[in-house]
Amino acid sequence: MRKELDEQICRECPNLYKNRHKNMAETCMCWGFSCDDGWFQIIYDLSMKLEAEILRLPEEERQRYSVSQVKEKYGGLRFYMDSYTDRIGALIREAEEKSEKTCETCGAPGKIRNHHRWYYCSCEDHDKGGLNEMEW
Numbered sequence: 338m339r340k341e342l343d344e345q346i347c348r349e350c351p352n353l354y355k356n357r358h359k360n361m362a363e364t365c366m367c368w369g370f371s372c373d374d375g376w377f378q379i380i381y382d383l384s385m386k387l388e389a390e391i392l393r394l395p396e397e398e399r400q401r402y403s404v405s406q407v408k409e410k411y412g413g414l415r416f417y418m419d420s421y422t423d424r425i426g427a428l429i430r431e432a433e434e435k436s437e438k439t440c441e442t443c444g445a446p447g448k449i450r451n452h453h454r455w456y457y458c459s460c461e462d463h464d465k466g467g468l469n470e471m472e473w
Contacts, residue, residue: 338369338373338376339374342377343369343370345381346380346384349384349385349388350384350385350387350388351388352391352392352399352402353387353404354366354384354404355403356403356404356405357404364405364406365406365408365417366404366405366406370407370408371406372407372408372409372414372441373409373441373442374442374443374444375439375440375442375444375445375447376414376436376444377444378444379432379435380407380414380416380432382432383428383429383431386428387418387425387428390422390425390428401419402418402419402420402425403418403419404416404417404418404419405417405419409441409457412437412449412450412451412456412458413433413434413436413437413449413458414432414433414435414436414437415433416433437449437458438458440458440459440462440463441457441459441463442459442463443460443462443463445462446460447459447463450465452465452466
């Protein structure tokens with residue numbers, strides 16, 4: 338994800354992304370958002386909802402809730418946190434399911450595609466089916 342989008346989410350959701358710039362021994366968020374810009378709106382909307390959920394918690398509990406990793410895996414969004422409530426888990430699952438129907442590159446409607454054991458979600462315009470097979 339582009340730097341300015343990363344910075345926007347982290348600025349608007351300081352509780353959720355409080356570990357964004359910690360070192361790799363403490364969090365995988367040190368690498369930022371490991372996906373393309375097409376999922377920005379999904380991640381942004383989810384982040385705003387989760388930030389609100391954190392702010393509803395008693396102040397002494399808020400520290401336990403932060404994002405540990407955001408990435409693409411098998412064509413879908415994976416969003417990991419240090420702690421979950423049932424509501425937080427439901428919001429994350431909803432966003433992950435939405436990502437599987439959204440082009441990771443541009444945000445248009447898409448579908449999961451498989452090209453030589455590499456899974457990704459794309460629209461027709463960003464289908465990478467023309468790539469050469471990767472050697473494993």
